[in-house]
Amino acid sequence: MIDIIYPRPCPVCGRVLLREERHLCLDCLSSLPFTYFWNWKDNPAEQIFWGRVYFQRVASLILYRDESPYRSIIHQFKYNRQISLGRYLGSLLGKRLRESESFNDIDVIIPVPLHPFKKWKRGYNQANVVAKAIGKEIDVPVLNGILVRTTFTSTQTTKDPLHRWKNVEKAFKLRRSHRIKGCHILLVDDVLTTGATLEACGTALLRAEGCTVSVATLAFVE
Numbered sequence: 470m471i472d473i474i475y476p477r478p479c480p481v482c483g484r485v486l487l488r489e490e491r492h493l494c495l496d497c498l499s500s501l502p503f504t505y506f507w508n509w510k511d512n513p514a515e516q517i518f519w520g521r522v523y524f525q526r527v528a529s530l531i532l533y534r535d536e537s538p539y540r541s542i543i544h545q546f547k548y549n550r551q552i553s554l555g556r557y558l559g560s561l562l563g564k565r566l567r568e569s570e571s572f573n574d575i576d577v578i579i580p581v582p583l584h585p586f587k588k589w590k591r592g593y594n595q596a597n598v599v600a601k602a603i604g605k606e607i608d609v610p611v612l613n614g615i616l617v618r619t620t621f622t623s624t625q626t627t628k629d630p631l632h633r634w635k636n637v638e639k640a641f642k643l644r645r646s647h648r649i650k651g652c653h654i655l656l657v658d659d660v661l662t663t664g665a666t667l668e669a670c671g672t673a674l675l676r677a678e679g680c681t682v683s684v685a686t687l688a689f690v691e
């Protein structure tokens with residue numbers, strides 16, 4: 470009934486979804502550009518961090534270039550309150566991580582935190598939505614409040630890589646770090662582009678005694 474009054478478009482191609490299509494149309498769902506990074510050591514996402522910060526493994530669910538129609542999936546999730554879409558993609562990613570040998574010893578999941586003001590404006594932390602969906606699939610708790618954002622950084626979309634790094638370098642710190650002592654942490658975000666934010670988060674997390682960090686994101690932008 471709701472579909473008749475408010476037809477839902479597919480976030481990728483824009484075609485009106487049929488009743489049995491929940492998040493994407495079947496065509497777009499069946500051609501999701503999966504990365505297979507979860508089974509690929511030294512994949513392109515991992516190479517981004519070489520010489521910057523040590524992540525044990527890095528995996529993204531899908532990859533796209535800037536002009537790809539799949540880009541709008543993340544946009545709809547991040548800026549247009551399509552939370553169930555993000556939750557759905559997060560569970561797809563969680564299922565793949567569960568079957569990957571590199572991710573089967575994760576102890577705790579930590580989402581990249583949003584500054585409280587941004588969270589208040591947006592209404593939710595998109596990284597936390599993804600983290601919870603993954604946690605449900607791999608049966609691992611999500612910890613908030615350990616990694617915290619201490620400074621408000623302006624939107625990153627217009628800045629060059631060096632600027633981005635300067636912008637986020639000192640933006641994160643740890644609280645109650647004894648709670649993650651010795652853990653294999655899965656750090657989660659929505660998108661991996663330059664990796665500046667994840668690098669800053671990883672650098673902060675690795676200050677906790679004896680922990681290792683892996684990363685999972687919904688998308689990898691080529």
Ligand SMILES: [Zn+2]
Binds near residue numbers: 482
């Ligand atoms: Zn579609």
